[in-house]
Amino acid sequence: MDQGKFEQIESYLMKNMAPDEKAEFERQMANDAELRNEVERQRENMLAVEFGAFSGSVTRVAKQYQQENPSIGPTRSKGHYWAIAAGFAALLAVTIWAVTGSNRSESLMAEYYQPDLGLPVVMGVIDDPVFADAMVDYKVGEYDEAIGKWSTISQDVQNDTLSYYLASAYLANGQPIKAIPLFKQTLDQPGSAFEHQAAWYLLLSRVSLEQWRAAKAIYIDQNSPYSQQARELRAKLD
Amino acid sequence: MELPPWSLLMHRVRKLRIIVIGPVLWGDHYNRMEYSVLDMNDPGVLKEFYSEHFPSVRTYVLQNSGSAQDAQDVFQEALVATWLNAKQGKLQPESNLGGYVFRIAKNKWLDRVRSAAYKNEIRVEVERQDHTDNGVDQEARIEHLQHIYAQLDGRCKQILDRFYYEKKDLATIAEELGVDINSMRTIKYRCMMKLRKLHGSKGTSLPQKEE
Numbered sequence: 001m002d003q004g005k006f007e008q009i010e011s012y013l014m015k016n017m018a019p020d021e022k023a024e025f026e027r028q029m030a031n032d033a034e035l036r037n038e039v040e041r042q043r044e045n046m047l048a049v050e051f052g053a054f055s056g057s058v059t060r061v062a063k064q065y066q067q068e069n070p071s072i073g074p075t076r077s078k079g080h081y082w083a084i085a086a087g088f089a090a091l092l093a094v095t096i097w098a099v100t101g102s103n104r105s106e107s108l109m110a111e112y113y114q115p116d117l118g119l120p121v122v123m124g125v126i127d128d129p130v131f132a133d134a135m136v137d138y139k140v141g142e143y144d145e146a147i148g149k150w151s152t153i154s155q156d157v158q159n160d161t162l163s164y165y166l167a168s169a170y171l172a173n174g175q176p177i178k179a180i181p182l183f184k185q186t187l188d189q190p191g192s193a194f195e196h197q198a199a200w201y202l203l204l205s206r207v208s209l210e211q212w213r214a215a216k217a218i219y220i221d222q223n224s225p226y227s228q229q230a231r232e233l234r235a236k237l238d
Numbered sequence: 239m240e241l242p243p244w245s246l247l248m249h250r251v252r253k254l255r256i257i258v259i260g261p262v263l264w265g266d267h268y269n270r271m272e273y274s275v276l277d278m279n280d281p282g283v284l285k286e287f288y289s290e291h292f293p294s295v296r297t298y299v300l301q302n303s304g305s306a307q308d309a310q311d312v313f314q315e316a317l318v319a320t321w322l323n324a325k326q327g328k329l330q331p332e333s334n335l336g337g338y339v340f341r342i343a344k345n346k347w348l349d350r351v352r353s354a355a356y357k358n359e360i361r362v363e364v365e366r367q368d369h370t371d372n373g374v375d376q377e378a379r380i381e382h383l384q385h386i387y388a389q390l391d392g393r394c395k396q397i398l399d400r401f402y403y404e405k406k407d408l409a410t411i412a413e414e415l416g417v418d419i420n421s422m423r424t425i426k427y428r429c430m431m432k433l434r435k436l437h438g439s440k441g442t443s444l445p446q447k448e449e
Contacts (some may be wrong), residue, residue, distance in 0.1 A: 001434070003427045010430075044404050045386065045433040052387030053403035062310055065292065131262070174260050177381050181370045203276060209381065213384065217353070 001038060009042045060128070105210045112233055113204050115172040116197060118165070128153070131162070138165065143173035160185075160192040168201060174207035200226035212237050263294075275324035275335060277318075288313075291336045304347060312350070316343035319376055340392035388435050401426060413422045430433065 004113045011017050012025050029036050134149035150166045167182030183202040186194050199220050206215035216237055220230040264341045278284040285361070299309035316339045319359050390398065397415070400406045407416075412422035 001431070003424070006427055006430065038260055041434060042430070045430060047325060048383045048386035048433065049390075049395075049398045049402045050325070050392075051318070051380075051383045053383070053399040054321050055318050055387075056399075057279070057284060058314050061281060061288050064285065064315055065288050066310070177378055177385060179429075180381070181375070181378050209385065211381075218349075219353070 005038075006042070009039050010046075012039065013043055013046060014059045038180060062212055065079050105208055108233065108236060109204065109208050112229060115200070116165070118168075119161075135165070138169055138172075140168075141172075143169045147173065160198075163193075164194040164198055165188075167198070171201055171208075178207045179205050196221060196224035196226060198231060199224065202232040207233070207237075257263060275321050275329060275355075278321065288317075288338075291339060294340055298340075298344060299347050302347065308347065308350070312343045312346045313339070315346055316340075322376070322380065358435065374420065386433060386436060388427065390432065395424055397422070398429055 008025070015023060028182065030040060036176045069217045110221070120134055130149055134146045134153075137143070137145035137149065146169045147166065150162060150169065153162060153203055164186040167186065169181040170179035170182065180202065183205065186192055186198040187202070192198070199218060203215050203218040203220065204220065206212075216234055220227050224230070278287060292309070295316070296306060296309040297314045299312065300306065306395070319342055320328070320329065320335070320339050325398075333382070333441075397411060400411045401408065408422050409419050412419040415422070
């Protein structure tokens with residue numbers, strides 16, 4: 001997209017257009033699906049910027065509040081020097097995170113992540129032919145195909161097998177953000193056969209997004225076949 | 239953020255006017271208009287809101303097996319969720335903002351307490367009171383927006399924050415950063431094109447909005 005078109009859309013979204021210009025632009029949009037898509041995409045990106053800036057502002061205000069109210073802050077004050085030391089430690093941690101964060105996530109995923117192998121595709125194991133067809137796509141690494149097919153089924157059917165494998169396909173396809181709610185949905189089904197797998201891959205989804213605190217908070221049952229790996233991985237998150 | 243000095247003052251005047259005149263004009267509903275979410279783009283207003291409403295969330299979390307750090311986490315999460323709801327038109331203009339943020343923070347804490355991570359550690363009989371936020375969809379959407387923003391480098395964040403969030407004009411930003419305005423316009427365009435490329439790429443498609 002050229003700069004002129006970008007600035008025209010921006011002007012529309014920021015409500016800077018004159019009424020006649022706006023009316024003409026809306027007429028163009030009504031007849032041009034691609035333009036409508038561009039407007040929505042730009043609206044979303046502008047929202048992401050505003051959201052990111054607001055989140056940063058909240059974090060700064062929270063820190064300021066904590067400094068001004070040490071008696072009720074998150075760390076019980078044990079003295080000024082401890083606070084300074086904690087500040088330096090936090091700064092060091094942030095610096096290390098900034099330098100190594102992405103590499104750390106990638107190396108941990110390379111070490112611990114192996115896509116789920118999928119279900120055997122034989123008669124009698126999977127009754128639904130669409131589901132079985134998508135499972136074949138999944139097993140040969142055609143994740144987009146599998147996601148497309150499973151997503152059409154998921155509008156009608158809600159079960160833990162479907163939510164788990166759809167989540168697995170998203171994660172394997174590099175879409176952990178979409179995988180997370182589906183793994184959670186699987187875990188919410190009492191007695192699910194995929195409970196252990198879903199918890200483990202949910203943890204890995206968080207790791208891939210560098211959400212370290214959320215990753216550490218995920219409960220892995222000690223009877224899970226992944227408990228040992230999870231312990232090792234968690235130790236590396238500290 | 240650099241703000242015009244009258245910004246916080248105007249908010250306080252508006253708040254005072256509402257507190258003084260509100261009961262006469264609107265009866266019990268007057269206090270619902272004390273804050274607008276978008277006022278909170280002003281750090282002074284945000285700080286005031288934080289000081290006024292964080293203590294009640296802190297008390298609630300501490301009384302329900304949490305720490306002060308937990309309270310701070312859920313309060314911050316509730317603030318950004320509220321802001322996003324407001325931007326997406328999901329917040330009634332007359333909502334009591336303090337109460338709204340408290341309910342979201344409370345729900346987030348109850349969800350966390352009930353999560354599997356806590357099952358073996360504490361027993362708390364809790365029930366979610368309402369559905370002020372949008373649960374999983376909202377979380378996915380927040381993660382998606384954070385993910386997009388995280389892809390920007392520091393220079394782009396500096397420029398785009400000032401333009402889209404602080405609503406400064408390009409000439410001001412150019413002067414602040416010591417760049418001529420035409421170069422600044424091009425830099426901003428390139429920064430936004432980076433986001434456009436990311437947004438359209440595999441692996442970052444949008445969670446659907448609930449309009």
